Amino acid sequence: MTNPTAHANQDALLTLQDARVVPVLRYGDAATAAYAAEVAIAAGCRAVELTWTTPGVLDVLAALRDKHGDTIMLGVGTVLTDTHARDAVKAGADFLVSPGIVHGIVELAHAASALCLVGALTPSEVIAAREMGADVVKVFPADTGGPAHLKSLKSVFPDTVFCPTGGVTADNMGDYFAAGAGLVGIGSNLFDKALFAAQDTPALVAQIQATLKAAGSRARNAG
DSSP, X not given: OOOOOOXXXXXXXXXXXXXXXXXXXXXXXXXXXXXXXXXXXXXXXXEEEEETTSTTHHHXXXXXXXXXXXXXXEEEEOOOSHHHHHHHHHTTOSEEEOSSOOTTHHHHHHHTTOEEEEEEOSXXXXXXXXXXXXXXXXXXTGGGTHHHHHHHHHHHOTTSOEEEBSSOOTTTHHHHHHHTOSOEEEOGGGSOHHHXXXXXXXXXXXXXXXXXXXXXXXXXXXX
8 A cells, every 4th residue: 555645844754753752741730841851852852742731832842942942853742623733833843743633734734844643543543644644643542452453553554654652651662663663652651750750850861861772762962
């Protein structure tokens, strides 16, 4: 089967794939999300997803962009409407992520030279995401079917880039990569909860660097 997707920016897509691990930052306040993003960036993460459910998410994105410029790919996830999509790309998002099929989101992303990750779980939803022109298909929630489900999808859609998200951890991500994931999204499981609560930044950075190394990330130079 020929993949009908038309990538908006091939270089950006390759950068996203090289990242291997995308932190999915979903928090109840902007300050916590900003701290998590800074830790991830310090550890060498090349891409960070801020979720729309975080209060002031676009302000966090703007602050990170002002500080880090184009050295990091910044995305907005849990995009559920075309209004969300327009606001996110206007704020400078490099990629948009939806948990499911959201019509029009790919066109809005590509018009702004941004990438689009469209959520899907079933073969029919994968087909719909591909026909929309999704750059990456986000398998969500990944832990519903686990690596075996992803392996089955990959066997039918071998030329599709899959990003399982939801229940993926540093401990099980290897199983998802073995099943055919191009990259994975990891939420709060990326951070040791006790270290995060204590805001032990050096220890958190070391922890995430180990995860990136295990994932084979071509991490940017974190200095």
